[in-house]
Amino acid sequence: MVVTFVSNYINHHQIPFCKEMAEYGPDVEFHFIQTMPMEQKRIDMGWAVDPGSYSFVSVYYEDKKTCEDLILNSDVTIFGWSEGLVKELEEKRLSSGKLSFRVSERIYREGQWKMISPKGLINKYKEHIRYRKKPVYLLCAGAYVASDFKLIGSYPGKMLKWGYFPVGASEVKTERKVGYPIKICWAGRLIDLKHPEFAVNLAEKLKGLGYDFRMDIIGDGELKKDLERSITEKGIEDKVTLTGGKKPEEVLDYMKAADIFIFTSNYLEGWGAVVNEAMSCGCAVVASNEAGAVPFLIEDGVNGYTYSNGDYFDFSNKVLLLFEDRDKILEFGEKAAETIGKLWNPKHAAAELIRFCRGYKDGKEPAFSAKGPMSAARIIKPAGFLRTMQEKNRLE
Structure with missing residues (x-):
């Protein structure tokens, strides 16, 4: 089973999970695709990582052909934060009917009232809603993510708990x-x-x-x-x-x-x-x-x-x-x-993701975990509109 994770750049938050995936076993072939160089401000914070240090990392802007093939043809493709640099490939993959995941933090972090924007809803339809009947699952990197996506009717019954796993x-x-x-x-x-x-x-x-x-x-x-x-x-x-x-x-x-x-x-x-x-x-x-x-x-x-x-x-x-x-x-x-x-460590997260994907590949009904990573992300409402606006006004 070939699994490819696409994101902006490899960093200390991603490395432990990626290493667990890469070392999982002979029947799992793992790749991480870096879509852009790391920003200087992150480098200044001590985040710098040489992508060449890890055999599982491919750099999109250096080898587009290999990376495009992995994105489109892997058994499983996971899309993180690619900054829109592989947008057309992402759209093609998500429309293909092949098992795919999106990792996302909140889309209405500054207030769920923003979902009423007609322009915003059009963009959300293009990015998310139109894939609601495809085998595209949402990995919710935060407890309030599911609530945001519930508002726009995307990923029904396909939102799972996820996050960052910086420590083994x-x-x-x-x-x-x-x-x-x-x-x-x-x-x-x-x-x-x-x-x-x-x-x-x-x-x-x-x-x-x-x-x-x-x-x-x-x-x-x-x-x-x-x-x-x-x-x-x-x-x-x-x-x-x-x-x-x-x-x-x-x-x-x-x-x-x-x-x-x-x-x-x-x-x-x-x-x-x-x-x-x-x-x-x-x-x-x-x-x-x-x-x-x-x-x-x-x-x-x-x-x-x-x-x-x-x-x-x-x-x-x-x-x-x-x-x-x-x-x-x-x-x-x-x-x-x-x-x-x-529970919330990269080894367990990798095992649960692979278990889920193997089941899907074998034609079984997708089985969510009982708790922790890959369990169902229930709807938890964030701070109310008034609370959010009060904080926003205080900061301004």
């Missing part, structure tokens, strides 16, 4: 101890949608309550100077360190040393791979349920805490619960690592 099961860390100071980690670009100010405000609150802790805020971005000023004004320089940008492997080292990981992005965050990574490192995660990864990965009060609709008070209160019951930090961390180690 063998990399999961489960043995931990919680001492003093309690270590808190935040990681991401220092921009509005990620709300790094929540972390700074939390540090002020924890210090005011007399808790012994240290916080690392990892990343660079346009809010860095504002955060530096705020940290000084609040008198929490002894508690908070702005580390600057770090390479992906360095961020993981910070997570492995942390007890609590806080994830504060709003509804504009499509997935949030740092959640997978922090859970795999055994952190107790407190996360915004507006980001797509969170409802898939975290069960509130079981393997972490979630808070709703960008509510800082709900967020800070959930963190305080961990400080008041330190046993929960270890409990959540162990269960979080178990979630990644058993």
